[in-house]
């Protein structure tokens with residue numbers, strides 16, 4: 001059965017949890033330690049939403065988001081925070097999620113397990129060029145650079161804050177990784193032997209077109225978590241349970 005989009009699942013979870021919490025707080029004894037009925041409702045709703053999210057096997061970051069959502073809304077409404085704080089929080093988020101509304105690719109980070117699996121496909125002896133499209137904080141590149149000193153590693157990132165953090169990390173480590181602040185759609189992928197992407201389902205169709213049109217014959221296109229419909233991958237490596245934790249690779 002096809003899974004509902006995670007946004008719709010989350011809406012259903014939040015509403016169901018609110019209904020159940022509304023019923024549950026009626027059963028609380030009058031001497032319950034949390035006196036405010038609104039806080040009783042918000043905390044019960046958060047706990048129930050978290051459980052529902054876990055049982056729907058949503059990606060790992062959703063259960064804590066569900067748990068915190070309604071309590072945070074209530075906290076923000078009750079706390080008379082100065083207006084500039086909201087502006088500052090908004091600007092901070094903007095710096096991290098710069099063009100997510102357009103690209104539909106938020107920042108989330110790959111882990112060592114994925115980097116290790118990518119490393120298994122890279123040439124041990126000869127030199128090669130590698131690009132991470134949407135390089136985030138640069139984790140993939142810094143890890144692979146250490147394992148493959150003969151490789152040339154490049155990252156490109158649109159959002160200013162992750163890009164700046166990756167530049168500072170490179171500077172602190174004395175890294176040779178080149179980190180650009182550019183849209184990967186404006187690059188020529190023919191300059192690279194290996195192209196790595198950890199983006200989103202929304203980004204894959206256009207990226208696959210770009211890779212097919214530009215990558216050299218024999219080049220390796222690797223995608224973490226997201227496959228393409230046009231061609232079966234040549235290699236599939238499950239990293240953990242669930243299709244979200246799979247590494248796909250195509251020899252062009």
Ligand SMILES: C[S@@+](CC[C@H](N)C(=O)[O-])C[C@H]1O[C@@H](n2cnc3c(N)ncnc32)[C@H](O)[C@@H]1O
Pocket residue numbers: 098103105106107108109110111132133134135136137138139140156157158159162182183184185198199
């Ligand atoms: C899921 S994160 C992956 C971060 C990193 N590659 C990793 O594996 O940890 C995707 C990143 O791609 C960036 N991004 C999205 N669209 C982009 C584009 N068109 N050009 C450059 N970066 C982009 C986002 O800002 C985000 O930081």
